[in-house]
Amino acid sequence: MKKTTFILFLVWVLAPIILEAQFYNRNTYRTQRNEVSFGLGASSCLTDVGGGKDIKESLFGDYARGFLWDINADQTKYVANFSYKYYLKSKIGLKINMVYSKVSGNDESTTDKHRRARNLNFETTIIEGSAVFEWTIIPEKSGSRYNLKNKFGKSIGAKNPLGFGLYAFGGIGGFYYNPFGYNNFGSAKTKFELRPLRTEGQGLKAPNDAFYANDVERGINYQDYAFPKSNAGDGTYGKFAICTPVGFGIKKSFHGTAGIMLEAGFRFTNTDYLDDVSTRYFSPSALDLWNTNSALISGVNQSLDENGTFVGYLRIGDTPPDFPELGIIEYNQITNPELLAAYGSGYSEVIFWQNSQGQIRGNPKNLDSYMFVTLSAYKKLKNTQKSFKIANSGFKRRIKASF
Structure with missing residues (x-):
C-alpha cells in the first residue's frame, strides 16, 4: 500500500513537468543561439601558502589540506568576467570566457603553526581565457512576460513560478x-x-645534483621537479599555464531574452607555482649569488652551518619542548666537561633546522588551483528573420482530415 501511494505521489508531482515538455518546441533555441554575459564576484585559491585551520583543529581532520576547507576567507579577492555562448543544441552550448582576477595567500592568516613560522605571502593577477561546454540540466523559465491571467484569474505563465534553471560546465x-x-x-x-x-633555486643547480635526491619518506623524487640548469632569465617557471574550468550555475530569467545567473567555478591547473612555493628551501649562499634579495624573500634561515642546521644551548627542564614549533631536530644533555664549565648543569645541546636549506617549503605533488563565485547578467540575442524559418524547418504540423 505504501509503495503504491509513493508511486502515485511521484506521478502526481512529475506529470505537469512531463506534459509541459510535450509542447516544448525543441527548435526554439535556433532563434536565440547567441548569448552574452558580464559579471563580478569573489575569487580565492588553494596553494601552498596560507590555508585554513590547523589540521588538528579542523572538523575535516587530514582532509583539511585537501580541498575547500583550506581556504583563507580573509584573502578573498575579486573577479570580473565576460562570456559569449553559442547554443549548439537546445541544452548544449559552447561558451568562450574572458576573466580578470586577483588571488592571494598569506601564512599570517592561518592558525597552522608550521605555516605561520614559514611566514610567506603572495598575490598575483590572473588573466584567463577558456572554452567550455555548458549543459543545461533544467531550463530557466520566465512565464508570461506581462504576467497575463485567464478569465478565472489564474496565471497562464510557466507552471514553475520561480523558473530557476540549473546548468553545469x-x-x-x-x-x-x-x-x-x-x-x-x-x-x-x-x-x-x-x-x-x-x-x-630553480635552474641554479643541475637536476642530477645531490640536492635533488629522492625523499623516500615523503615519496617525492625532487629530480622530477627540478629545472634544467640555466642562467638565462627564463630558466624558471613560466608566466602561462593551463587550467581546467568546471562548475555549475543557477539562472533566473526575467523575460524570454534576459536574466541573471549565479555561478561557482573551480579551476584545476598544471602549475604549482601560482604562489611561487613548491618544493624545498634552497642554499642561502647560492641564492645570494643569484640575487641579493632572493635568500631574504625565500624565507630560508640564513643563520645555519653548511649542513643546514645550527646548534644552540638551552635549559630544557623536565618538560620537553614542542619539536615542530621550535624547529628542533634533537637535543641531548651536555656531558662535555668544557661545555659544562661554560654553561653549567641542566643545559642541553639543541640542534635546530626550522626553515633551513633542504627542509620542506611546499608540496610539489599537489598542484595549485583557484576558484570564482560570480553574479552575472545575461542577454540572449535574437537571430535574423532567416533563422526563424530555419528554426521551424523541422517542425511539422499535423492536420486532422475532415470529410
Missing part, C-alpha cells in the same frame, strides 16, 4: 600569472616580483 583554458610578495622578514614591507628571484 567543463572545458579547457589558459591563464597568465606573475606572483608578487612582500618582504615579511625586515622592517620595510617591500614588494618584490617573485619569479625572477628563483626563491627555490
Whole structure:
C-alpha cells in the first residue's frame, strides 16, 4: 500500500513537468543561439601558502589540506568576467570566457603553526581565457512576460513560478600569472616580483645534483621537479599555464531574452607555482649569488652551518619542548666537561633546522588551483528573420482530415 501511494505521489508531482515538455518546441533555441554575459564576484585559491585551520583543529581532520576547507576567507579577492555562448543544441552550448582576477595567500592568516613560522605571502593577477561546454540540466523559465491571467484569474505563465534553471560546465583554458610578495622578514614591507628571484633555486643547480635526491619518506623524487640548469632569465617557471574550468550555475530569467545567473567555478591547473612555493628551501649562499634579495624573500634561515642546521644551548627542564614549533631536530644533555664549565648543569645541546636549506617549503605533488563565485547578467540575442524559418524547418504540423 505504501509503495503504491509513493508511486502515485511521484506521478502526481512529475506529470505537469512531463506534459509541459510535450509542447516544448525543441527548435526554439535556433532563434536565440547567441548569448552574452558580464559579471563580478569573489575569487580565492588553494596553494601552498596560507590555508585554513590547523589540521588538528579542523572538523575535516587530514582532509583539511585537501580541498575547500583550506581556504583563507580573509584573502578573498575579486573577479570580473565576460562570456559569449553559442547554443549548439537546445541544452548544449559552447561558451568562450574572458576573466580578470586577483588571488592571494598569506601564512599570517592561518592558525597552522608550521605555516605561520614559514611566514610567506603572495598575490598575483590572473588573466584567463577558456572554452567550455555548458549543459543545461533544467531550463530557466520566465512565464508570461506581462504576467497575463485567464478569465478565472489564474496565471497562464510557466507552471514553475520561480523558473530557476540549473546548468553545469567543463572545458579547457589558459591563464597568465606573475606572483608578487612582500618582504615579511625586515622592517620595510617591500614588494618584490617573485619569479625572477628563483626563491627555490630553480635552474641554479643541475637536476642530477645531490640536492635533488629522492625523499623516500615523503615519496617525492625532487629530480622530477627540478629545472634544467640555466642562467638565462627564463630558466624558471613560466608566466602561462593551463587550467581546467568546471562548475555549475543557477539562472533566473526575467523575460524570454534576459536574466541573471549565479555561478561557482573551480579551476584545476598544471602549475604549482601560482604562489611561487613548491618544493624545498634552497642554499642561502647560492641564492645570494643569484640575487641579493632572493635568500631574504625565500624565507630560508640564513643563520645555519653548511649542513643546514645550527646548534644552540638551552635549559630544557623536565618538560620537553614542542619539536615542530621550535624547529628542533634533537637535543641531548651536555656531558662535555668544557661545555659544562661554560654553561653549567641542566643545559642541553639543541640542534635546530626550522626553515633551513633542504627542509620542506611546499608540496610539489599537489598542484595549485583557484576558484570564482560570480553574479552575472545575461542577454540572449535574437537571430535574423532567416533563422526563424530555419528554426521551424523541422517542425511539422499535423492536420486532422475532415470529410
